């Protein structure tokens with residue numbers, strides 16, 4: 001498999017943090033060109049500093065971290081401290097970062113990096129609201145042919161939403177941005193709740209992180225202990241769903257996942273169903289498919305990959 005050059009667009013977030021660590025631990029498969037941050041799980045000042053904390057935890061203070069949009073395109077920011085805690089990465093217990101935040105805006109970084117690249121060479125991985133990526137596409141549509149694929153975490157297809165009955169958090173926070181990105185024409189792969197709700201951090205899997213007995217293992221153990229609580233209580237699951245690392249695992253080993261190419265649309269008008277990802281799973285409208293949507297995974301293989309990669313850090 002050829003190595004993928006990625007821009008990781010995130011809002012850490014405990015599960016974003018694990019996704020960053022997985023990407024940084026997978027040097028032979030993934031070249032992280034930069035990490036761009038957006039307001040989402042917590043406000044921007046925390047997502048950008050958390051991204052730097054996580055890079056330092058991985059021993060990668062050389063990674064460029066950029067701050068991007070502090071608000072969605074058109075709507076008021078909704079955050080999720082009730083899941084992630086006040087800091088966004090509660091449970092990690094990490095010091096303030098010493099590495100500098102890049103001066104450039106995340107959107108400028110995305111635009112400049114894509115413009116300088118070959119056609120179809122950059123994979124963009126949004127694992128938070130898609131505000132930065134949409135802004136980059138609107139500001140410089142010339143970047144669109146440079147992007148090989150969007151692989152995002154977001155949405156809910158047959159599963160119901162986690163933020164409203166209809167909508168998943170990342171799409172709910174900035175549905176207009178998600179629609180811009182989806183409709184750009186760039187190949188679009190989505191990891192909705194249908195698949196991430198099967199990637200559960202069960203007590204045994206949590207213990208495997210802790211057993212790594214390293215700063216990374218301890219931080220992941222602490223973060224996921226904290227993160228697990230909310231979903232285990234709400235859904236009665238045997239562990240919390242590890243949403244965002246599914247995106248990175250898909251880049252490394254797509255065979256872990258299965259899904260379907262379908263036509264997808266995003267609700268941006270109705271307040272009742274705002275941010276709903278409407279996928280024509282049974283092709284009732286016979287429209288040309290515009291998204292590959294995963295709905296299942298081999299969860300043991302996923303966690304095996306994850307723990308073995310984190311052991312490298």
Ligand code: BDR
Nearest residue numbers: 013015016127169170243
């Ligand atoms: C998504 O929202 C956030 O809470 C997580 O980081 C993930 O990206 C799940 O709905």
Ligand code: CA
Nearest residue numbers: 013016127128
């Ligand atoms: Ca996220």
